[in-house]
Amino acid sequence: MYRVFESLDALVTVVEEARSLPMTANCVVPRGDVLELLDDVREAIPGELDDAQDVLDRRDEIVSEAQQEADETRSSATEEAERLLAEAREEADRLVSAAREEAEQTVAQARHEAERAVSEGRRIHAETTDRARAEAERLAEAGRAAHDRYIADGQAEQARLVSQSDVVQAARAEAARIVDTADGEADRLRRECDGYVDAKLAEFEDSLTKALRTVSRGRTQIWRSGSPNGTPAPSLGRNGSGPASGLSGTGMDLID
Structure with a gap:
């Protein structure tokens, strides 16, 4: 594709720089240069089209392979x-x-x-x-x-x-x-x-x-x-120093 673009750019440059004919919108371009650029474009386009067609022909296969790979990756x-x-x-x-x-x-x-x-x-x-x-x-x-x-x-x-x-x-x-x-x-x-x-x-x-x-x-x-x-800790009593089950938390209950 880069070769096609380069040939087209060169062809546009040749046309833009061509000498104009007086009193007309026509111009004189070098035939050999233009034909050479067109040959380059003609030689480059079929290969690119073939590659594009191959991609289009294998689109379903590529999509299927990508989907399968994605499924395998997701499963893994x-x-x-x-x-x-x-x-x-x-x-x-x-x-x-x-x-x-x-x-x-x-x-x-x-x-x-x-x-x-x-x-x-x-x-x-x-x-x-x-x-x-x-x-x-x-x-x-x-x-x-x-x-x-x-x-x-x-x-x-x-x-x-x-x-x-x-x-x-x-x-x-x-x-x-x-x-x-x-x-x-x-x-x-x-x-x-x-x-x-x-x-x-x-x-x-x-x-x-x-x-x-x-x-x-x-x-x-x-x-x-x-x-x-x-699990949460047992709730404390009213004085906040022992469990609410009746222990005072001061040890006096053990003495008693």
């Missing part, structure tokens, strides 16, 4: 897509199973740790309570002994002073002062005992609260993360 692509989809589903099922197993192990470990922490807290609570009770009883006993001693001393002093007629009033006043002092000392010892017991219980309460908070954070994280198979 469909099979490949189904294979990849099946592999993806198998991999997804495997990952979900592994994630579920890991979640169950994590929950079991968290429960074991919570039970251990609660048991340890109970043991510490019992030991601290026993020590505080023993200390309180010791201090109370000491206070009572001191109180009784002061009372006895006051009574003895009062009796001695009463035996002296000239200092009876002073003795009574001193006895009352001694009794008041003894009562004040006994009250002070009781307050110190109560303060000591309260401080020990506060320390234990703080330790137990920290441990329960750690357990609560672990359980809350487990409940909020949900199961990895796509």
Whole structure:
């Protein structure tokens, strides 16, 4: 086709550049050049026409081959897509199973740790309570002994002073002062005992609260993360710290 176009362009150029005849629209062209260009066109056109005719004759065959190739490509692509989809589903099922197993192990470990922490807290609570009770009883006993001693001393002093007629009033006043002092000392010892017991219980309460908070954070994280198979996590309670099934999420339900 390029040869045909080139010959036609050359022929047009020859006609355009030909010398015009005076008083007419005719022109004088070189016959040899024009005939040579026409021969080139004549030689080139049959081959192109034959090729075009071959394409037209094989049009249905070419279309059929293209359609068949397209069908085969589509079928192969469909099979490949189904294979990849099946592999993806198998991999997804495997990952979900592994994630579920890991979640169950994590929950079991968290429960074991919570039970251990609660048991340890109970043991510490019992030991601290026993020590505080023993200390309180010791201090109370000491206070009572001191109180009784002061009372006895006051009574003895009062009796001695009463035996002296000239200092009876002073003795009574001193006895009352001694009794008041003894009562004040006994009250002070009781307050110190109560303060000591309260401080020990506060320390234990703080330790137990920290441990329960750690357990609560672990359980809350487990409940909020949900199961990895796509199902939503259990709904939280009103305070947002535990499941709505009644667990408080603080670990006190385990203690109870």
